[in-house]
Amino acid sequence: MxxxxxxxxxxxxxxxxxxxxxxxxxxxxxxxxxxxxxxxxxxxxxxxxxxxxxxxxxxxxxxxxxxxxxxxxxxxxxxxxxxxxxxxPTFRLKPNPVVREHGWERLNVEVYGGPTFPSWFDRDLAVAGRVVDADGSTRLVRSGPVARIPHLAIHLDRAVNDGFTPDVQRHLLPVVGASDGPDPVDAAHWLRELVGDAVAWDLFLADTQEPARIGAYGDLFASxxxxxxxxxxxxxxxxxxxxxxxxxxxxxxxxxxxxxxxxxxxxxxxxxxxxxxxxxxxxxxxxxxxxxxxxxxxxxxxxxxxxxxxxxxxxxxxxxxxxxxxxxxxxxxxxxxxxxxxxxxxxxxxxxxxxxxxxxxxxxxxxxxxxxxxxxxxxxxxxxxxxxxxxxxxxxxxxxxxxxxxxxxxxxxxxxxxxxxx
CATH class of the missing domain: 3.40.630.10 (Zn peptidases)
Known part of the structure; x- marks a missing residue:
């Protein structure tokens, strides 16, 4: 023991x-x-x-x-x-992932495995994975917290607590910035900075909250x-x-x-x-x-x-x-x-x-x-x-x-x- x-x-x-x-x-x-x-x-x-x-x-x-x-x-x-x-379980970035609409920059992703969807909303998310350069060499990359899958406010959906069934294409795309205003975000440029000179990549969303000992006596571990x-x-x-x-x-x-x-x-x-x-x-x-x-x-x-x-x-x-x-x-x-x-x-x-x-x-x-x-x-x-x-x-x-x-x-x-x- x-x-x-x-x-x-x-x-x-x-x-x-x-x-x-x-x-x-x-x-x-x-x-x-x-x-x-x-x-x-x-x-x-x-x-x-x-x-x-x-x-x-x-x-x-x-x-x-x-x-x-x-x-x-x-x-x-x-x-x-x-x-x-x-x-x-997570979400993988699709090819040509940048979606610009309604003043927001979002990333087009597809579901990988069987994530519990509600737990992914309103969390600080990173983008991480493997990139491949023109010579065939590979590198691992990882951003800081840059993305968030936003819930709809309860004022706009009073029945949200009666059942939550997000549309996997429309509702699960993470926001990475605002496309309007004095300092608009260009998600495509940001993504190119992350991957450098890579010609291909396998990138996923990743949670950024660190593991922690919790519980009244610290006997539980959350991650x-x-x-x-x-x-x-x-x-x-x-x-x-x-x-x-x-x-x-x-x-x-x-x-x-x-x-x-x-x-x-x-x-x-x-x-x-x-x-x-x-x-x-x-x-x-x-x-x-x-x-x-x-x-x-x-x-x-x-x-x-x-x-x-x-x-x-x-x-x-x-x-x-x-x-x-x-x-x-x-x-x-x-x-x-x-x-x-x-x-x-x-x-x-x-x-x-x-x-x-x-x-x-x-x-x-x-x-x-x-x-x-x-x-x-x-x-x-x-x-x-x-x-x-x-x-x-x-x-x-x-x-x-x-x-x-x-x-x-x-x-x-x-x-x-x-x-x-x-």
């Missing part, structure tokens, strides 16, 4: 990671930089890879995969993979992007703490595009992880049957945020599995395999939590609500590696301000580290 000092340190480090990672591109780069600073070697996918013992990391756009080859690893050495995702940077950060620290002489190869696989289906070259439905694991085994002298044996002896821990019981809506939760704040990370179970956990996986997770000295809680959707899914079923189907679904419990998932208990943050870290240590 973590001490209070450890919980505080982990919460502070996590807050720093979220603040530095407004987009998937930033999250992957920050994780890579931390690993390299701790002695990992960054590899180029187009070059030959070493097979010596040590830590390695590869970044592909907004995804990052890192692993540590222990001394004595061979062609059938299995993997322990912690899988997560770097993206979160955006906890779905799913909680898992990426826990996996990052767990990999750094993994022993260099273990009986398996610990891996962090943080994918992009989970919020939009994972079907991309950087998503869990693509070949990224399969390519990396295959190349690692090939470097260790594995043939096809060796790789099959290694995969079958491996485990994938699909870590993604889950739901705590909402105190105002207890009817939305299963009657006998009701996760509570501070009760430990969640083990997700679903008969339709929207979560992959079965009995062997539950035993594995229980053992990891026991070694870490932390409790865990079951999460099951009520029969009336299908719920979401994770990278777990997708990666398991592609790789054939036994998989178990877990994650930290949140309140207000997909809001710009999600909520978690600090004890659960620390418990997730401890259990993931125990899983990777084996």
């Amino acid at each position: 973590s001490t209070a000092a450890t919980r505080d340190r982990l919460a502070t480090e996590f807050a720093e990671y979220v603040t530095a990672s407004p987009t998937a591109f930033h999250a992957a780069a920050v994780a890579r930089d931390r690993l390299v600073a701790e002695g990992f070697t960054e590899l180029d996918e187009s070059a030959a890879w070493p097979s010596d013992a040590g830590g390695y990391v590869v970044v592909r756009d907004g995804a990052v995969i890192a692993w540590r080859i222990p001394a004595g690893a061979g062609p059938t050495t299995p993997f322990r993979v912690i899988g997560a995702h770097t993206d979160s 955006w992007r906890m779905d799913n940077l909680t898992s990426v950060h826990a996996g990052l620290l767990g990999l750094l703490e993994a022993p260099a002489d273990g009986a398996h190869i610990p891996v962090l696989a943080a994918f992009d595009h989970e919020e939009v289906g994972s079907a991309s070259v950087t998503g869990a439905g693509g070949p990224f992880l399969e390519d990396v694991l295959g190349r690692v085994l090939e470097g260790l002298g594995a043939g096809r049957s060796d790789a099959a044996r290694a995969f079958r002896a491996s485990w994938l821990l699909s870590s993604d945020a889950g739901h705590l019981v909402h105190p105002g809506h207890p009817e939305k939760h299963d009657p006998t599995n009701r996760p509570r704040p501070g009760g430990g990370p969640l083990l997700k179970v679903n008969a339709r395999q929207r979560y992959t956990t079965e009995a062997r996986g539950e035993a594995l997770w229980a053992a990891a939590c026991d070694r870490a000295g932390v409790p865990f809680q079951h999460y099951v959707n009520p029969n009336s609500i299908p719920g979401g899914s994770t990278i777990g079923p997708i990666a398991a189907t592609r790789l054939g590696i036994p998989t178990v679904d877990i994650g930290v419990g949140l309140l207000s998932m997909h809001s710009t301000r999600e909520l978690v208990h600090v004890d659960d943050l620390a418990a997730l870290h401890g259990a993931v580290a125990a899983f990777l240590a084996g």
Whole structure:
């Protein structure tokens, strides 16, 4: 069980990671930089890879995969993979995004994933993402607070509190300035200053409010992007703490595009992880049957945020599995395999939590609500590696301000580290 000092340190480090990672591109780069600073070697996918013992990391756009080859690893050495995702629901800038009308300059955006729309209104927003220069090089950019999606005043819509259904094209475009007056804003010029000489870009809206410890006793942690940077950060620290002489190869696989289906070259439905694991085994002298044996002896821990019981809506939760704040990370179970956990996986997770000295809680959707899914079923189907679904419990998932208990943050870290240590 973590001490209070450890919980505080982990919460502070996590807050720093979220603040530095407004987009998937930033999250992957920050994780890579931390690993390299701790002695990992960054590899180029187009070059030959070493097979010596040590830590390695590869970044592909907004995804990052890192692993540590222990001394004595061979062609059938299995993997322990912690899988997560770097993206979160937001809004992406469309091509030719500037909209000038009624004295305002706005940005034309499209919905990315499933954001909770009301939580995005009347917040100070930044623009952040990746830009590509003419020579093919890439840069990460980030503005300060420049945009706001404005609510209509209640005086002009007396029924707004009876139901809120914004038009996704007309009502969700953020204001970035006034186009009239003595100092009119030229949003196109401002955007060109942000991206510099770039010829193309992938830009998104980002919340600018920093994470904070809240609650009467500071036991709650509020932030955006906890779905799913909680898992990426826990996996990052767990990999750094993994022993260099273990009986398996610990891996962090943080994918992009989970919020939009994972079907991309950087998503869990693509070949990224399969390519990396295959190349690692090939470097260790594995043939096809060796790789099959290694995969079958491996485990994938699909870590993604889950739901705590909402105190105002207890009817939305299963009657006998009701996760509570501070009760430990969640083990997700679903008969339709929207979560992959079965009995062997539950035993594995229980053992990891026991070694870490932390409790865990079951999460099951009520029969009336299908719920979401994770990278777990997708990666398991592609790789054939036994998989178990877990994650930290949140309140207000997909809001710009999600909520978690600090004890659960620390418990997730401890259990993931125990899983990777084996």
